Amino acid sequence: MHRQGFIGLDVAKDTFTAAFLVVDALSGVIQQSHVETFSYDRPGWQRFLATWDTFQADFGWVGLEASGPYSALLEAHLFRLHRPHVSLHRLSPLQVRDFARARSRRRAKTDRLDACTIALFLRQQLTVQALPAPLQDHTPLRALAHLDPHRAQKRTRTQNQIRQLLHFLFPELERADPRFPKALRALLRHFPSAHAIAQASLPDLQALLPSRHTPDLEALQALARASFGLHDPIRAQTLPLLLERWAFLETLRARCFAALQQAARAHHPQAWRLLRAIPGIGPRLAALFLALTGPLDRFPDRKALIAYAGLDITLHPSGRLAGRCRLSKRGDPLLRHVLYLIATALKRYTRRFAQAFAYYRHQGRAVRETLVILSRKALGMLYHLLRHQVPFQDLPQPAPV
Helix, strand or coil: CCEEEEEEEEECCCEEEEEEEEEECCCCCEEEEEEEEEECCHHHHHHHHHHHHCCCCCEEEEEEECCCHHHHHHHHHHHCCCCCCEEEEEECHHHHHHHHHHHCCCCCCCHHHHHHHHHHHHHHHHHCCCCCCCCCCCHHHHHHHHHHHHHHHHHHHHHHHHHHHHHHHCHHHHHHCCCCCHHHHHHHHHCCCHHHHHHCCHHHHHHCCCHHHCCCHHHHHHHHHCCCCCCCHHHHHHHHHHHHHHHHHHHHHHHHHHHHHHHHHHHCHHHHHHHHCCCCCCHHHHHHHHHHHCCHHHCCCHHHHHHHCCCCEECCCECCECCCCEECCCCCHHHHHHHHHHHHHHHHHCHHHHHHHHHHHHCCCCHHHHHHHHHHHHHHHHHHHHHHCCCCCCCCCCCCC
């Protein structure tokens, strides 16, 4: 390999700028360089490929900063090129920024300068063997997994708004049943205050509810007649709208989970089977784990996966000062949350993790700290099981005395 090609891409909303560098692999001398801005559409993409073909290199590296939805489309097109001897990398904007500051203290910043900086950063990282892993096409599953917590947050926000309204319209009911079962929600859609429930007839209330879910309506009316709440027409009109939003969000979340589960099973059938065979890991946790980690063969070892999840330990010693050991917490916080839930389930349903939990608690560790430790252990175990395609084996039951 004598000629190395580096392409740095700076992505904007409507355009992207590419910096092409061709470097002699032996001397390190830049033989060719070119910077050009292309429109973010099909003609611009074809012109970019035509420009790329004018540079001859034995191996090429393409890098672009992670910039959310704007870079996702370009990443997908690059990934689907399937060009031999081309490696695609998503770079950290913080690392690229620090590299630019180390090269020069000038504050000039343009798309052309940024593209050149990315290309030079690729070359420098290759020299010190610090390039990130090549990009793989598992981003759509990850994006689908992130829809689930967003729906949960919106549902929680809607529930809090409903409780605030009921605190004014029917405070006794909000205190008596804060979970709001479906039967109660159906009733509040038509009678959204204590005043409305007290004035309604029993047949009208019974007609709204299925027989097997009917609460004690007489006691409910007695509670409504003695309620401290007030009837406000505006608040009474707002409550049914919030209840409809709650029902819509539940339906949407169920559809999102069904799509995620189907996609995870289709993309990772063997891993899905092994995960579902582990006691305590249900379809929701299995689908989220597979969507957030992607193919595990892209990690060279379990330590790389643990660092990807942000569960690796960071040390800051200096001289005689030992410093504190902390989790790096890099990467996706949703993945760490899923691993925390997996550790909680394994502690409950397997003897292996139940004994580990008891051991760390006996050492004086707090419950939350112990579950974080078990999250790290669970991730290492899952990496071993899925990479080597072996089923989970729990500790045997103790022999009866």
